[in-house]
Amino acid sequence: MSSGRKKIELKSLTLAQLEKHFVAAGEKKFRASQVLNWVYNNLVTSFEEMSNIPKPLRIMLSRDYTLKTLSLKSVQTSSTTETKKYLYSTKDNHVIETVLIPDEKRNTLCISTQVGCPLDCKFCATGLMGFKRNLTVGEIVDQYFLSAKEVGKDKITNIVYMGMGEPLTNFDNTISSLEIFTDQHNNRVSRNRITISTSGIADKIIELADSPLRVKLALSLHSPFDEIRTRLMPINKRYPLAETMEAIKYYSRITATRITFEYTMLKGINDRDEDIRALTKLCRSLPSKLNVIPFNSIAHMSLKGISKELEPTSLYDINLFVQKLRDNNITVMVRDTQGDDIAAACGQLATHNLSKTD
Ligand code: SAH
Numbered sequence: 588m589s590s591g592r593k594k595i596e597l598k599s600l601t602l603a604q605l606e607k608h609f610v611a612a613g614e615k616k617f618r619a620s621q622v623l624n625w626v627y628n629n630l631v632t633s634f635e636e637m638s639n640i641p642k643p644l645r646i647m648l649s650r651d652y653t654l655k656t657l658s659l660k661s662v663q664t665s666s667t668t669e670t671k672k673y674l675y676s677t678k679d680n681h682v683i684e685t686v687l688i689p690d691e692k693r694n695t696l697c698i699s700t701q702v703g704c705p706l707d708c709k710f711c712a713t714g715l716m717g718f719k720r721n722l723t724v725g726e727i728v729d730q731y732f733l734s735a736k737e738v739g740k741d742k743i744t745n746i747v748y749m750g751m752g753e754p755l756t757n758f759d760n761t762i763s764s765l766e767i768f769t770d771q772h773n774n775r776v777s778r779n780r781i782t783i784s785t786s787g788i789a790d791k792i793i794e795l796a797d798s799p800l801r802v803k804l805a806l807s808l809h810s811p812f813d814e815i816r817t818r819l820m821p822i823n824k825r826y827p828l829a830e831t832m833e834a835i836k837y838y839s840r841i842t843a844t845r846i847t848f849e850y851t852m853l854k855g856i857n858d859r860d861e862d863i864r865a866l867t868k869l870c871r872s873l874p875s876k877l878n879v880i881p882f883n884s885i886a887h888m889s890l891k892g893i894s895k896e897l898e899p900t901s902l903y904d905i906n907l908f909v910q911k912l913r914d915n916n917i918t919v920m921v922r923d924t925q926g927d928d929i930a931a932a933c934g935q936l937a938t939h940n941l942s943k944t945d
């Protein structure tokens with residue numbers, strides 16, 4: 588490889604891919620798992636630290652590969668909860684956000700898959716900042732490994748793809764990151780502790796169901812009615828509810844998992860009695876649970892159109908809504924608004940400082 592050529596991001600490769608690279612370069616196949624063991628289990632940051640790797644291979648690695656993807660810019664801790672927001676910068680100076688949400692039983696890491704998001708949901712700060720680019724596999728997985736370095740190895744028990752971006756529009760990189768997280772060899776996070784949240788890209792949901800990954804799936808529903816959902820989430824025009832529901836029923840059937848519906852409560856828009864009736868029907872049509880999310884303020888963004896008019900349903904009304912659904916035997920959880928004070932709660936993630944200067 589000539590010195591001018593771009594180095595390969597080591598953390599973008601699955602074990603099978605690195606084995607192929609090594610074999611093609613005349614190296615022993617088993618060296619690939621040794622190298623990845625250093626990277627993922629010992630969290631090394633340089634090739635020199637890989638003490639059981641022969642020197643010539645280490646030289647080849649530092650010539651052709653890079654271990655560096657993101658760098659930690661800052662950590663903010665919520666004053667009301669233990670939630671932490673990590674800001675990471677990419678090599679091309681974008682800033683992405685990763686959120687650690689601790690509770691009694693688990694530590695959940697919420698990771699990003701894109702800088703911004705192309706889908707423009709009207710209630711979401713990430714959508715409002717627009718789309719910059721997809722994250723590479725290395726940048727997706729390193730949010731986990733760099734954060735694990737901060738909080739302590741093995742402390743992170745769960746991963747949710749609920750940060751910035753729509754994971755299923757960065758499909759290949761999302762899949763490779765899942766392969767790395769669930770790889771037996773890395774022994775990291777089991778598939779039933781990983782959740783992908785999607786706004787509903789029906790054909791990709793089917794592709795994910797047909798992959799061997801079988802992680803949990805959450806669908807951002809927000810309204811059981813096409814007309815309202817399209818106003819809130821323009822992607823609903825391309826994949827209307829009937830098509831998305833078919834896809835998630837298929838996902839649930841093939842993976843034998845329960846689907847989570849995410850539902851952000853918006854006053855007068857999706858908290859009416861007719862919503863309860865339609866939601867009840869929809870939730871009963873497959874193994875599912877409903878995750879009700881209080882609407883987090885996006886007032887830190889510049890708002891126009893419907894985004895300006897959105898208001899949160901009061902906690903009192905959320906409780907009534909939830910009770911009526913429970914009376915209909917629907918499983919409902921209310922999500923805490925963790926990290927609201929550091930803009931780390933659902934849908935508040937936006938690196939507006941950078942988007943202004945881009
Ligand atoms: N793009 C994916 C995952 C990231 S968003 C998706 O849309 O599913 C994670 C969750 O936060 C989604 O359910 C999203 O609808 C919700 N969300 C977005 N903005 C929000 C806000 N302002 N308040 C509460 N939840 C919000």
Ligand code: SF4
Nearest residue numbers: 704708711714752786
């Ligand atoms: Fe993108 Fe999800 Fe935000 Fe919609 S809610 S704009 S899909 S990040």
